[in-house]
Amino acid sequence: MDVERVVRTHISSNDSVDEVPQDLLEAVRNGQVGLLEIVRALGDYLTSTEDEVRVKGITLLSNVLDKAPAARINRQGTQVLTSFYCDKLEDHECVPSTLKGLVVLTKLPTFGAGEASQVFRSLAGNFKSKSHVQSTRHIVFLLVDALLAKHLSAMKTLGDEFVSGYIKLAEGEKDPRNLILAFGIGRVILIEFDPYKHLDDMFDIIFCYFPITFRPPPNDPYNITPKDLQEALRGAMSATPRFAPMAMPLFLEKLPASLGESKKDVLRGLTACLPVFGGRAVQGYASDLWDALRTEIFYSPDAEIEKEALLTLKTLIATLYPDTPETKAADLALEIIKECQAELKEPEKSKAKPATKVLMTCVHASSLIGSYALSQVLPQLFRMYHEDSEIPKRGPILSAIADLVKSVREVYTAEGTTRSHETERTIEKYRDELLSLMSSGIDSRAQDCRLPGLQGAEHLVNIPGFLGAEEVTYLVSKIDGVLTTREPEALQNEALKTLSAISALTTRPIEEHTLPLLFDQLPGEAPALSDEKSRYYIRQVLESLATLCVQPGLFEALHLRLVRQFAGLCEGSTSTDNENMDVEEDAIRKECQVAFAYSLLHAIRTTLQRKIALKHHDIAKHYEHLVPRLYSIFIEGARTDRSIANDPRLMAEGAAVVMIMTQTLASNQQASHATTLFEALRNSDLIRLAGKHGIAEAHAGIGPLKEDASVNEQNLVILITADAAGLRPESLLCDLNAVLQSLLQWAIHKATSQVQVISVCHLMASLINKRAQDLEPFLSSARRDLWSLCEATQPLVFRRALTMWIWIGRALLVRNHASGLPMIIQVFDLFARDNEVASLAGASLSILSDSHGDRILSKENFAIVKTLYKQRLFSSLLPLMIEGSKTRQGSAQTPYLLALGSTIAIIPQGLIISHLAELLPLIMRGLALPNAEIRYNMLRMLSSILEVEGTAETGTLLRSQAKSLADVLVVTATDLREESSSPRTRIAALACLSILPDTIRYDVLHTVKTKVLKELARAIDDPKRAVRREAVVCRSKWFTFGGAGT
Amino acid sequence: MTSKTLDNSNPTVHATLSQAHAEKPVSQSALLANVWKTSNDDPQEQDSDMEWVKSAVSQEETGKPLAFIGNTEREDIDELEVFDLLRSITDPEHPLTLEQLAVVSPSQIHVSNKQGGERILIEFTPTIPHCSMATLIGLTLRVRLLRSLPPKYKVDIRIKEGMHQSENAVNKQLNDKERVQAALENAHLLGVVEGCLSSADNRGNAGGGVLVA
Known part of the structure; x- marks a missing residue:
């Protein structure tokens, strides 16, 4: 190949600078042409007096070099090219392309230490940072970074020459992209070179950026955040202890002068540097630093600044007083603690809070200073509490004590800590006093004592290995007092939090003391309608129970007791004790009773849901005691009209409990349960589901689908639905075609209420979703039958058929079954009918977004849910809705608007936006x-x-x-x-x-x-x-x- | 920050126990809606798991249960609600709320909802008797209530009797419409007032105040 001709053509052509002749590249790649040949061919061009020609020449070389395989460049070639490029650095115009070539060369395996030194020397000697643009300077930083990474020892041999050279390169840099690199390089130099001769200059090129006030431009493509820069700078600042004498005065000057984010940056800088600088170097500045920090802690209105200042203080104390035997609490620590003690003499004033925080910081920072601080402050606070203080001050005193205990707790429970109560025993000698103060706080009549009392107790309980069993029991008895009196929410919550913490450690005192007390608070009858207070209190008690009984050892006591009470309420309601009662009054009393019974079941369900969220595995073992019992109560209730158990709302809550319980059964248990369930449904023999709780003779032949079933019996379908919805697809072994067919007929023609219809729709949706593959016979007949009913004019039948149609459609859609989407689209055909039908059809599409449907067809219920089904559904529906409402006028638009409004909540946002x-x-x-x-x-x-x-x-x-x-x-x-x-x-x-x-x-x-x-x-x-x-x-x-x- | 001397550099901080709004439903429908609540925390709480039954029952053609009659009772503005509007305003001098400094409290608010004569009286307590911020605090209360109470209420804002050395002058200023208007035309003053108000909508939730420059 005629290299010279190719090169000549390229230089003289109008090709852009960055283009590389393909044939040349190919020739280099397969070894026909060596790189040095190209240099030779470029010959005169590289020394041309025309800038443009020189730049084009060198760029060509660099580009070929960049694309050439590394193996094609041997050791000698590398040397020659390196020298060549180093010389070229003198040529100002060609510098960018030259640097590009050098970057490629440094990556080569044949690039050795000698070349590295040569490149750096040449760079330091020739490159004038100020006369080049950012991108060129960026390459220089990359180059230095690469040299340090790969040829550190060669650079170290250069020693001071390297440091001074680099300082010249980096001086005055302003671009954040370059600075990120520069800070990293600075850190390496400081650690590896220990450049004490150039310390001042190094300090200047690093600390001149501090604190960083950089704001990235909006939509910054480089994505450099102030945080990145600050962290990189902090790395450089804290790289050597030698900076201390220069840095500390600077910090002290910057801290009061800066504002907002910069102030936080200064504080973080200090926090990073202090441990590196070391106690001896910091000592002289400590007192001034405390002065500055105190201002931030006591006066800053910005909580974040206060937090950072406390963190800095913690580091300062930890640096000054390291955990060694010879460390003594002296000077500054004593001064700080004394100041805080003085502030705490007025515990109710605003400065007491930050003073407490400072003391907490002492506890966090060092075992020595912490225990000294506590030994000074706690006795003072105890004395104040007992002796010379007025009642209103007691709350703030207790609050300060509770906070100090909290800091002890935090220290001993921090992740990976080596500090513990066993080794330090800091508060051991205050054990009795702390216990008695907290319990007297809890007992106190003043509300502002009770809260810190409870908080303190919670912290004490949570210090590992501190309290003994007896002490815990003692505290539990005190806290029970709060829980069982009608206290404001905040206190109740705190008491509950403390007891929960205890129950996680030991359930015994809770089981023996707290639960019986709480159960006793539940009245035997619902409070009267006007008795808001009692209802408020009952909610509180039930919430307490539902929180505490999450513990595996306590759930049984909860469900046994609450179900017993629930059964009592249902039985009690069957007899009318007063014949003369006015109808409305009676209805109101019944409503209260139903709501109370509901709240009992709801507490069980809430507890179960919390257990599931905590991944407890003890739920299934309660199945035998809980589920058949619930069935028996509702079946018993269905025999009489008076029983509140017949209220569908109550039944739905019972059903929700049953659903959760069924979900937790193992596969094989589910399979046998499924068989029993569907047989019981088919044979109207529901009493089988009540297990040993059912009285077979009395309740024979009860079932919702029975020919002559009463409304109450029919309502029992709600329980069946929930039970079946919790079953796995593989547990549904029996043939469901017949079951579904009878459910369909029943719901359209026999059901007596909307609740029953919807419930059956849920059941059908769940079964169809899980077993659609076996249900083709039913599905095809159902589609035909239901649609013909949708054409019917009888409004009730039409409504039911349409509802079921959409539910089936949804069940199929969710699993991406092929017939789901066409079924939904078919609903739009109804929009052309008369107004009433059309509007009903539009509004009925809300079934697609029905949230209970999500629960029925959920992963927890083992439904088959494909993630992108909504995307598919609405990419088809949205155009239909838009088109429909665009082309129609007036009321003909309404069904489309209704359809949109009923489903808009679940339309993927991306689709909406587009x-x-x-x-x-x-x-x-x-x-x-x-x-x-x-x-x-x-x-x-x-x-x-x-x-x-x-x-x-x-x-x-x-x-x-x-x-x-x-x-x-x-x-x-x-x-x-x-x-x-x-x-x-x-x-x-x-x-x-x-x-x-x-x-x-x-x-x-x-x-x-x-x-x-x-x-x-x-x-x-x-x-x-x-x-x-x-x-x-x-x-x-x-x-x-x-x-x-x- | 510290170079400026404050009127009261270390004021007493009062505990702010959260107060659930004391719902006092009187009508039967409101009470009936309340019996179904399962949590004391959230007045808007709805048990979403139950909604399907409730909505199905409410669609029933006949025999709607009592709870579905609908609760349309008017909940009148009361003392606690007015307090709730004011509690989280930041003090001009400290990063603390007026509630924490006990400048305002529910017991110092009086509301009368008599038709045609709706009135509200606010008495506030400066932290110290020579507090130079009293007028500013009063003005802030005034602006807040102007913006958040229906215009039918006549609002009086006063310093609690005996709590300030020049209470008459301050009271006069705060209840003179034109003087309030004139004060608010001062851009700097209005800026300070807005600063104090920027935390007002926390309504006792997110603790603490907000930076006031």
Whole structure:
């Protein structure tokens, strides 16, 4: 190949500089042409007087070098090329391309120590940082970084020459991308070279950037955050103890002078440097540093700065007083502790809190200083509590003590700590005093003593190995007192937290003392309707029980006791004790009773859910005691009209418990249970499910599907549904076609209430989802039958058939079954029918977003759920909805809007955003529909659209619609008509309206500001408190929008 | 920060036990809605697992249970609600809330909801009798209530009797519409007021105040 010709053509052609002739590259790759040949061919061009020609020449060489295989360049070639490039560094124009070549060379295995030194010398001698652009300087830093990484010893031989050379290269650098590298290099130099001769210069090129005030430009493509820079700089600053004499004065000067983020950076810098500088070097500055830190801790209004300052203080103390036998608490520590003691003489004042935090920091920092601090402060606080203090001060005193105990607890329980109570015994001698103060705090009548008392007790309990069994029992008895009196929420919660902590350590005192007390608090009958207080208290007791009984040892006591009480309530309700009772009064009493019974079942369910969240494995073993018992209670109830057990809401709660229990059964247990369940259903022999609790003779022949079943018996289907929904697909072994067929017929023609219909739909959906592959016979007949019923005119039958149609569709969709989507699309055919049918069809699509459906068809229930089904579904539905409402006028649009509004909550946001231009008008029209639920859904979606940071396109779109949006939202927020609005809708509208000032520029909306504020004056007068609350937030936002002004 | 001398550099901090809003439903429908609550924490709490039954029952053609009559009772603005509006305002001098400094408290608020004569009286207590911030605090309360209470209420803001050396002058200033208006035209003053108000919507939740420059 004629290299010279190729090179000549390339240089003289108009090809861009970076292009490489392909044939040349190919020839180098397969070894026909050596690199040195190219250098030779370039010959005159490399020394041409025309800049352009030289640059083109050297760039060609560097590019070929970059693309050539490393094996093609031998040791000698490397040497020659290195020398060549080093010489070229003198040529200012060619420097960028030369550097590029050098970067390639340094990566070669044949690039040795000699070359490394040569490259660095040449770089240091010739490269003038100030006359090159950022990208060129960046290559230099990369080059130095590579030299240090691969040829550290060669660089070390250069020694001071390297350091001074580098200082010249790095001086005055301003670009964050380069600085990140420079800080890293600085750290290596400081650690590896110990450049004491150039220490001042090194200090200058590092500390001159401190503290960093860099703000990245918006949408910074390099993604360098201030945090990255700060961390890199901190690494360099803390690389050597030799910096201490220069750095400490600088820190002391910067700390009071800086603000906000920079102040935090200074504090973090100190925290990083102090341990490296060491106690001896820091000693002289310690007192001044404490002065500065004290200002931050005691006066800073910024909690984060306070936190950083405390962290620095901790490091300072740990540095000054290391954990060695010869360390003594002296000077500064004594001074700090004394100051805090003085502040704590007025424990109720605002400075007492930071003083306590400082003392806590002492405990955290060092075992020695910590125990000294506690030995000074705790006796003082004890004395104050007992002797000279007025009652109002006791709370703050206890609070300070509790905080100090907390710090001890934190130290001993920190991850990976070596400190423990056994080894330090810091608070051992205060054991009795602490226990008695905390319990007297808990017993106290003053509320502000009880809270710190409880908190202190919790901390004491959580110090590993501190309290003995007797002491714990003693505390439990005290805390029980709080739990069983009618105390404010905050105290109750704290008491509960403490007891929970105890129950995790030992359940005995809880089981023996606390639980019986709590159970005794539950009344035998529901409180009267007007007795809000008792109900509040019952909720508190049940919440306590549901929290404590999560522990494996305690759950049994809970469900046995609560189910017994539940059974009692159901039985008690069967007899009417007063014949003369007025009908309404009776109904109200019954409602209270149902709600109370419900709260008992709900407590069991809450506890179960918490256990599941904690992955407890002891749930299944309670199955035999819990589930058959519940069945027997509900079956017994179904025999009589009076029993509250017949209330579908109660039954649904019982069913929810059953569902969780069934989920926890093992596969084989489930399989046999499934057989029993479906047989019992088919033969109307539900009593089999009650196990030993059922009285077979009395309850023979009870079942929801029975020909002459009463409404109450029919309602039992709710339990069956929940039970079956918890079964695994592989446990459903029997043939389900017949079961489903009879359920379908029953739900359409026999069911007597909507609850029954929906419940059966849930059951069918669950079964179809899990076993669709075996159910083709049923599915094809069901599709035919149901659709013909959908054509029917009888409204009830139509409604039921449609409901079931969509539920089946959903069950299939979720598992990506082929017939799911067509079934849903078919619903749109109904939109062409008369208004009533069409609207019902549109609104019925809400079944697709029904949240209980998610629960039935969930992974916990072993349903087959494909993740992307919503994406598939709505990529088909959304165009239908948009198209439908676009091409139609007036009320013909309504079903499409209803369909959109009923499903919008589950439409993937990406889809919404990509169709936003078409959807926004529909959403606004939907907001005018007289339907509170639809409006609510639309508003929620609108809020989430406004909240995401969309593309420029969506931004423009939203801006152009912002004014009309504000109008519609104000109208919705102040709409009090009961049929079209609900508090929930109004709150959602206000929340949405509150987002506008954050996302839309003021100049777009300033014309509507006055109007919005005026209209919101009505919203802050809403009849509902929760709405007013949101309205106040919204109105404040609008007042300050675009600058204040009343 | 410390170079500036504060009127009261180490004020007493009061415990702020959270107070659940004392719901006092009087109507039967409100009570009936309440019996189904399962948690004391969240007044808006809804047991979503139960919703399907409730909505199905409510669709029933006949025999709706009592709880579905709907709770449309008006919840009147009361002392606690007004206190809730004011509690989290930041003190102009400390990063503490007016509640923590006991400048405002529910017992110092009086609300009358008599139709046509709706009135609210706020009495506030400066932390010390010579507090130069009293007018500013009063003005902040005034602005907050102007923005967040329905205009039908006539609002009086006063210093609690005997708690400030120049209480008459301050009271006069705070209840004179024109003087309040004039004060708010001062951009700097309004800026300070906005600063104090920026934490107002925490409403006793997120503890502590917010940086006030």
